[in-house]
Amino acid sequence: MNKILISSCFLGNKVRYDGQTKSIVDPQIATWQQQGCLTVICPEVSGGLSVPRARAEQIGKQVFDEFGVDVTAQFQLGAIHALELCQQQQIKFALLKEFSPSCGSKQIYNGDFNGTKIKGQGVTAKLLTEHGIAVYSELTLAQLIIDYNRA
Numbered sequence: 001m002n003k004i005l006i007s008s009c010f011l012g013n014k015v016r017y018d019g020q021t022k023s024i025v026d027p028q029i030a031t032w033q034q035q036g037c038l039t040v041i042c043p044e045v046s047g048g049l050s051v052p053r054a055r056a057e058q059i060g061k062q063v064f065d066e067f068g069v070d071v072t073a074q075f076q077l078g079a080i081h082a083l084e085l086c087q088q089q090q091i092k093f094a095l096l097k098e099f100s101p102s103c104g105s106k107q108i109y110n111g112d113f114n115g116t117k118i119k120g121q122g123v124t125a126k127l128l129t130e131h132g133i134a135v136y137s138e139l140t141l142a143q144l145i146i147d148y149n150r151a
């Protein structure tokens, strides 16, 4: 059975920077969960950051929180943990939260903390993509379902 790496906040876990969740209510995700197909990670928590925590955005290859603290190392560690999980479990698909500085797969915030989105990938999404893992978001869930069922 193919497994899918999934953002922890999608499953009701309160791991976001603001201590909240970003649950997705979708019958396919519920089915995957019942079948044991989902491997759950919050890269930022896995990398050593707390809940709640300061908002963070990428500036170039680095990540800073809204108070100017460099949290690049924690973001990179979380990304490595996510990749290790994928390699250990031979995971080829990931469903990650769009716009997150860790999990965003097509768009992220621009680093000015003013709500502006730009094209780009979060630190974890980028590392997984570079290693051949197909990364999807809540905006491309329908395509993930198609591709997963074909695999």
Ligand code: SF4
Pocket: 007, 008, 009, 010, 015, 016, 017, 041, 042, 043, 044, 045, 097, 100, 102, 103
């Ligand atoms: S790092 Fe990813 S899994 Fe963790 S709260 Fe942010 S979007 Fe969700």
